[in-house]
Amino acid sequence: MKQGMARLYAEVKRAAWAPAACFLLVALILFWRFFLLGEVSYDASHLRAFYPWRASHEKDPRPVNPVLYDPLFIYYPQDDLYNQEVKNGNLPLWNPYNFCGHPLLANGRSAMLYPPRWLAHRFLDTASAHTVLLIFHFFLMGLGMYFLCRTCGLSRSGSLLGGLIWMLAGFNQVFLEFEFVTEIGALLPFSLAFVERIFASSGGPQRIKDAVFLSLTSSGMILVGHWQFVMYALLLLAAYGFFRLVRELRRQGLWPSIKCGLWVTLGVGLGILLCSAQLLPSLECSTLHQRLPNTFDRVFLGNRFRPENFLTLLVPDILGTPVDGFGLTGMHSVQNYFEQTAYVGVFPLILAGASLLWNFRRSLTWFFGAISIFVVACAAGTVAYWPLFRFAPGFVYFTPSRILFLFAFGVAVLAALGADRLLQDRKRCRRFCILVSGGAVISLAIAGAAMIIVQFLPDVFRGILAHYGPLGLFQPLFPGQTRQERILEVVQMMLSFYNWSSFSLLLPGIVASVSALLLWLYGTGRISGRRLVAALSVLVVLDLLPLGLKFNPTARREALFPPVPSLSYLKDKTGLFRVAGLYAGGHPNCFLPYRIQELCGYDSLIPKRFYSLAVGINGDMREIMVVLDRVKSYNKGLADLMNIRFHYIAPVPGLPTLLGKEVYKGKDLILRENETALPRAFLVRSSTLFKSQLDLLLAMLDPQFDPRKAAFLESEPPASLEMKAWARPLPLRDEVAVTSYRTDGCSISASLKEKGFLIISDTYYPGWKARVNGVEVPIFPAYYAFRGIHLPAGRFQVEVSYEPESFRKGVLLSLAGLSLLSGLVLFAIFGCRQRAD
Numbered sequence: 001m002k003q004g005m006a007r008l009y010a011e012v013k014r015a016a017w018a019p020a021a022c023f024l025l026v027a028l029i030l031f032w033r034f035f036l037l038g039e040v041s042y043d044a045s046h047l048r049a050f051y052p053w054r055a056s057h058e059k060d061p062r063p064v065n066p067v068l069y070d071p072l073f074i075y076y077p078q079d080d081l082y083n084q085e086v087k088n089g090n091l092p093l094w095n096p097y098n099f100c101g102h103p104l105l106a107n108g109r110s111a112m113l114y115p116p117r118w119l120a121h122r123f124l125d126t127a128s129a130h131t132v133l134l135i136f137h138f139f140l141m142g143l144g145m146y147f148l149c150r151t152c153g154l155s156r157s158g159s160l161l162g163g164l165i166w167m168l169a170g171f172n173q174v175f176l177e178f179e180f181v182t183e184i185g186a187l188l189p190f191s192l193a194f195v196e197r198i199f200a201s202s203g204g205p206q207r208i209k210d211a212v213f214l215s216l217t218s219s220g221m222i223l224v225g226h227w228q229f230v231m232y233a234l235l236l237l238a239a240y241g242f243f244r245l246v247r248e249l250r251r252q253g254l255w256p257s258i259k260c261g262l263w264v265t266l267g268v269g270l271g272i273l274l275c276s277a278q279l280l281p282s283l284e285c286s287t288l289h290q291r292l293p294n295t296f297d298r299v300f301l302g303n304r305f306r307p308e309n310f311l312t313l314l315v316p317d318i319l320g321t322p323v324d325g326f327g328l329t330g331m332h333s334v335q336n337y338f339e340q341t342a343y344v345g346v347f348p349l350i351l352a353g354a355s356l357l358w359n360f361r362r363s364l365t366w367f368f369g370a371i372s373i374f375v376v377a378c379a380a381g382t383v384a385y386w387p388l389f390r391f392a393p394g395f396v397y398f399t400p401s402r403i404l405f406l407f408a409f410g411v412a413v414l415a416a417l418g419a420d421r422l423l424q425d426r427k428r429c430r431r432f433c434i435l436v437s438g439g440a441v442i443s444l445a446i447a448g449a450a451m452i453i454v455q456f457l458p459d460v461f462r463g464i465l466a467h468y469g470p471l472g473l474f475q476p477l478f479p480g481q482t483r484q485e486r487i488l489e490v491v492q493m494m495l496s497f498y499n500w501s502s503f504s505l506l507l508p509g510i511v512a513s514v515s516a517l518l519l520w521l522y523g524t525g526r527i528s529g530r531r532l533v534a535a536l537s538v539l540v541v542l543d544l545l546p547l548g549l550k551f552n553p554t555a556r557r558e559a560l561f562p563p564v565p566s567l568s569y570l571k572d573k574t575g576l577f578r579v580a581g582l583y584a585g586g587h588p589n590c591f592l593p594y595r596i597q598e599l600c601g602y603d604s605l606i607p608k609r610f611y612s613l614a615v616g617i618n619g620d621m622r623e624i625m626v627v628l629d630r631v632k633s634y635n636k637g638l639a640d641l642m643n644i645r646f647h648y649i650a651p652v653p654g655l656p657t658l659l660g661k662e663v664y665k666g667k668d669l670i671l672r673e674n675e676t677a678l679p680r681a682f683l684v685r686s687s688t689l690f691k692s693q694l695d696l697l698l699a700m701l702d703p704q705f706d707p708r709k710a711a712f713l714e715s716e717p718p719a720s721l722e723m724k725a726w727a728r729p730l731p732l733r734d735e736v737a738v739t740s741y742r743t744d745g746c747s748i749s750a751s752l753k754e755k756g757f758l759i760i761s762d763t764y765y766p767g768w769k770a771r772v773n774g775v776e777v778p779i780f781p782a783y784y785a786f787r788g789i790h791l792p793a794g795r796f797q798v799e800v801s802y803e804p805e806s807f808r809k810g811v812l813l814s815l816a817g818l819s820l821l822s823g824l825v826l827f828a829i830f831g832c833r834q835r836a837d
Contacts (some may be wrong), residue, residue, distance in 0.1 A: 019160045023167065024143030026541055029694045031135050033554045040127035041134055041177050042076060043557035050587045051650040052564040052668030064553040065336055067322040069587075071177040076126065076560065077592035078104065082112055083126040086744060092743045093281075094802045097592045098601030099610050100578070100642060100785070101763040105807065106281035107605050111225040113278050127557050133179060141167040148189040149416045151196045153362055157423055157533040158766065161235075163346070164537055168544035170343035172314055176552050180226040181405065187224070188233045188409065191217040192240050199244045199260045207260070208828040211267035215821060218271030223278055228398045232405055235266065235392065236371065243367045265712040273817030280810035284766065286394075290611035291604070294396050296389055303399045304381030309340045314443040315342035317504045318450055323550050339401040342379075344408055345543045346439045346512035347536070348415040354432060356417030365417050372410030379404050419536075422519075423529050424808025430523030433516045440512035447505035454498035454768040461494075504546065507788060552615070561593040566669035570596050570646060574682040576738055577645035581669075595827050599644055609785040610763045612697060636676075637705035641783060643761045645677040667833035678707065678761065679737050681748050683758045687711040691784035696784050711757045711782050711803070717790045718778045729831035732796055751792065756797065757782065758789040766781055767804030 033039040038208035045064045047053035054061055063069070064180050078095065081104070085092040091112060102781040116136070120129035125413065144165035149159035161414060166172070166189070168648050175181035194214040201207045221233050241264050248257040272279070308328075311318045319328040344352075352372070359365040377384035379401045388395045412488055422429055454461050498505070515536060522532040570579060579591065588602035599614075646658060648669045664671035686708045690696040696714050699705065699742070717752050731751035740747035764781040770789050773796055782788030787799065 006319075010566050019146050019156065019163060020143055022160065022537065023139050023146070023820060026142065026164065026167065026545065027135050027139045029541075030138065030545060030548050030552075031131065034131050034135070037554075037556075039556055040555035040560075041552060042127060042560060043177075043331075043553045044072065044559040045553065046072050046587075047559075047590075049559070050590070051652075052566045052666075053562070055564070055651075055666075055668040062325075065323050065551060066325075066553070068177060068553075068594055070562075071130075071179070073587050073589055075109075075179065076130070077589040078110060080126045080593050081123070081743070082110065083121040083129065086118060086121045090743070093804065093807060093808050094744055095592075096741075096743055096762065097595065097597050097704060098589060098599075098603070099336065099606050099614070100599065100761065101764060102601070102603065102610070103281065103285055103764075103765060103767075106285035106804075107603060108227050108278075108282045108285070109180065109225040109604070110438045111183075111223060113275075114220065114223040114225075117224075124327060125557065127560055128181060129786045130317070134176065134182055137179075137182045137186040138167060138176070141172070141182065141189075144186055144189035144193070145412055145416075148193040148196070149413065151193040153236075153417055154420045155423070158416040158418075158420030160533065160537060161419045161540065162412045164540045165344055165348045165544075166409065166412035168541065168548065169412065170544065170547055171339040171404050171408045173544070173548035174338050174341045175405075176548060178226075180224050182222040183228055184221050184226075184229050184233050185405075185409075187217045187221045188236065191221065191233075191237055191804045195237065195241050195264050198263050198267070199248050201260075205828045207263045208824055211263045211270075212821060212824055212828070214264065214267030215274065216271035216622065216779075218268050219274040221273065222275040225278075227282070227394055229405060231392065231394055231398070232403055235388075236406055236409065239371065240367070241265075243363070247363055254417060270817055274814055274821065276813035276817065277807060277810035280806040280813070281804055284804070284806040285605055288608055288765070289457075289605040290608045291397055294389075296386060303339055303401050305342070305376065305379040305401050305404065307342050307380075309342070309805060311446055312341070312343055313349060314346055314439065315508055316341065316451075317502075318446055320494070321551070322510065324489045324497050325755050326497075339399060340408055341542075342376075343508075343547070344411045344415075345540055346443050346508050346542075347436055347515040348411060348540065349420070349441045350436055350512075351418040352411045352414035352434075354435065355414045356420065358421045358428070359417050362417070367419075368410040368413045372407050373590050375403050375407040379407070407434050413441070423533070426523045426525065428523075429519050433519035433523060434561065435774045436512055436516040436519060438510045440516060444506065444509035444511060447509060450505065451500060451502070454494055476522065486817060504550075507546065508543060511539050515539055517646045544836065561590065564668050566648070566664055566668055566671060567591070567596065569664050569671065570594075573646075575645075576650050576741055577677065578643050578645065579646040579648055580639070580642075580644045581648035599642060607763050607765050607785075609765075609781065613700070613783075613785040614721070634765055635701060635703065635705065637702075637707055638700060640676050640678050641707040641786070643677055643680050645674055646819055647674060648674045679736070679738070680741075680762070681738050681746075681750075681760045683736055683750070683752065683756050683760060684708070684711040684759055685754070687713050687717065687757060689713050693784065700783060706758075707783060710769050711759060711788060713780070714784065714786065714789070715780075717757070717780050717788065745799065748798040748800065750796045750798055752791055752793050752796075755790075755792040758791050759783070760787040760789070760800065762787055765804065767802055769801055769803050771801075 026037065030156055031041070034041070041064050042114075046069045048061045049063055050055035077097075081092055081095060081097070093103065093105045102381070105112055117129075118134060120133050124132060125618045140417055144163075145166040146159045146163035149162045150156070153161070158628040166185070172181060172185055189213060194210045194217065197210040198207050199211060206646065218234075218237065222230055224230070240524075241261070244264075245261045256532060307321065317324075327337055343710055355365055356369045374384055378388065379385075381400055385400050391402075393531045422432060440468055500506075518527070518535050518539075522529065525536075576597070578597045578599050588598075588600040591600075593597045600635075646663075648671050651665070651667060651670055660672040663673045684707075686709075688699075690699065690712065693714050696712050700712060731753060733751070734753055734756075735749070735751040736745055737749045739749050746760075748758070748760070759782050764779070764785055764787050766780050768787060769776060769780050769785075772789070772791065777789060780788050780790070787800070
């Protein structure tokens with residue numbers, strides 16, 4: 001085994017050091033600001049558009065990239081909580097800072113169990129860990145595609161081009177800062193390569209070793225999170241495994257093919273088993289979330305790759321970009337720039353198409369060609385997407401255009417196949433340069449037509465704006481901007497963008513023209529193949545890299561959620577409380593880095609019970625995710641019940657006044673205190689039982705609702721346990737105090753003169769357990785979305801902790817998978833030794 005690993009290492013080192021150096025150099029160029037300036041991969045300029053941070057940026061409130069807000073507003077706050085807890089030796093399964101609390105591990109995007117992520121956050125700060133993970137996996141994307149192409153028998157030159165195209169593909173670059181896309185994109189080609197090695201291998205120990213590596217890479221993709229991209233990766237992995245099985249059946253017969261297929265199944269199955277600690281809580285959450293499934297008509301009419309987007313395959317900026325301040329596809333509607341970026345370069349695209357003709361006898365070509373065509377058809381919202389929508393798990397919730405992730409993958413492999421064949425025949429190279437020249441001419445013609453229309457045909461230009469305007473083009477970018485101001489601003493931006501000095505429109509055509517020239521020089525024997533590959537690699541980087549450099553701004557660490565007076569005022573307040581506010585004051589999740597608990601939040605999956613109740617307090621909820629930043633009016637009883645002690649609004653004229661008295665007024669925020677807010681834990685003596693959950697919700701939404709009178713229950717509470725044996729002496733009065741509050745639980749001291757209900761205004765969710773004086777008692781839903789505990793008279797110490805059974809069972813299954821994996825490794829080692837003997 002050691003000798004075999006040494007030979008493999010020597011072979012990889014000898015064959016891959018130069019491509020690895022190229023991929024590393026590209027990563028260093030893209031992330032040069034991190035290495036030279038210490039800046040991290042977040043667009044902190046988004047804070048300019050929201051109070052309280054906007055108070056320091058009144059003159060320049062515009063974000064650098066208006067659509068790149070998710071990494072800062074969704075992922076950074078949760079990552080910061082994860083970073084702190086990991087450094088303290090904890091694993092945060094629950095986030096108590098948003099939505100009155102919601103499951104963190106179970107949301108499927110936290111990636112808390114992904115080993116590289118844990119290591120990075122254990123030893124680095126939040127922003128540095130995020131950036132280092134991006135750099136590492138961005139480098140692995142190129143190396144993984146190179147490894148896959150070499151495993152499939154391609155030359156080093158073709159594999160190098162394939163790796164560069166994959167890591168620099170437009171879709172991957174606009175999703176770069178989302179981290180999970182880059183991480184899945186790094187592990188996916190390795191997984192396919194190990195499937196290929198299993199089918200191509202002739203020996204048992206070698207197959208065992210490849211199955212082990214396959215289980216590790218497939219489990220890594222699952223642990224990275226974001227189920228949509230995980231499902232895309234697993235879909236391609238399953239399709240490739242089936243393709244290789246059919247191919248092996250024709251080549252070697254039934255039994256050898258079945259053995260290879262079983263090893264692949266074992267590898268992927270072990271990978272899934274290793275992820276049980278993540279999968280079981282996520283599956284539990286998937287039955288308790290608020291999202292509604294899409295209909296196929298909505299998918300077809302909604303976020304899809306529209307006909308005009310095919311122009312971006314030749315000129316990526318032809319419809320505008322968010323960095324330039326506008327996008328004709330409507331960057332502020334569901335038709336945003338992320339979902340529909342399919343640009344992979346003019347030359348690689350033509351090369352991928354030509355490889356279908358040159359390698360028509362090679363089944364690998366037709367597999368990735370079929371995948372690419374099918375993916376584009378799905379992204380376009382055609383009936384090709386219907387089988388996935390109908391039968392694939394989770395696809396009823398997915399955005400169809402994001403499947404372009406697999407289009408970039410297929411084009412990268414096809415381009416590598418085409419380059420491999422192209423470099424073998426100089427005569428074919430001379431003919432192919434004509435085709436590339438035609439692509440260059442079309443690209444330059446599209447860019448020129450756009451410039452002429454905008455600059456010299458104003459009536460046509462206004463017609464285009466009138467057509468696309470309703471999609472969100474004229475929506476103001478930040479509070480305080482009127483629609484008319486936005487229209488004038490967009491027109492001015494477009495006039496300055498569509499002109500002959502706009503190099504980004506002309507760059508694809510120029511690069512394709514130079515590529516055609518180089519192919520002609522190679523075809524006529526004037527340059528060598530090595531120089532051609534080097535020049536084409538440089539051109540691919542020059543063509544694709546500017547998109548990533550422009551689209552992914554950076555920031556200094558101190559610019560990420562800096563201290564502001566209003567939030568410092570809140571942090572100085574003692575006791576447990578929540579805050580909530582109006583639009584233009586803060587952004588959902590933005591108070592989490594300051595460890596201020598807020599009712600607002602932003603996530604794709606949150607507990608359905610809380611969502612239903614939040615609709616009542618907000619009055620204008622979005623269907624897919626809760627964004628409590630547009631509160632129209634507060635139900636006073638609900639606000640008191642939810643422990644909302646402070647309301648905040650932006651210092652903008654015309655915004656409605658909230659409840660309570662004003663306690664802070666500055667340029668950053670206005671704070672009003674709700675003096676009647678109930679504490680986090682309180683006692684209620686009586687209860688009211690409702691026949692249905694709907695009746696209960698309607699009663700709570702009544703303006704006269706008062707949570708102090710009676711606990712609203714949907715079923716009989718658990719029978720009062722006999723507690724005389726362990727209850728302390730009766731108190732003289734009722735008292736409740738939260739003595740400790742943690743991310744995974746709290747400690748409460750309670751005294752009751754007579755029996756009643758202890759209400760904790762945190763979200764009711766499976767997995768929460770209560771122990772009263774050391775004895776476990778049930779927690780039941782009170783007021784529909786909160787936790788209730790039935791107590792008799794006496795003095796009690798109540799310990800509430802989050803111990804989900806789904807996570808416990810998942811950990812046991814993961815340990816079982818790890819044991820099986822270890823057994824396979826030992827079997828492979830002893831097998832190799834026996835063969836050596």
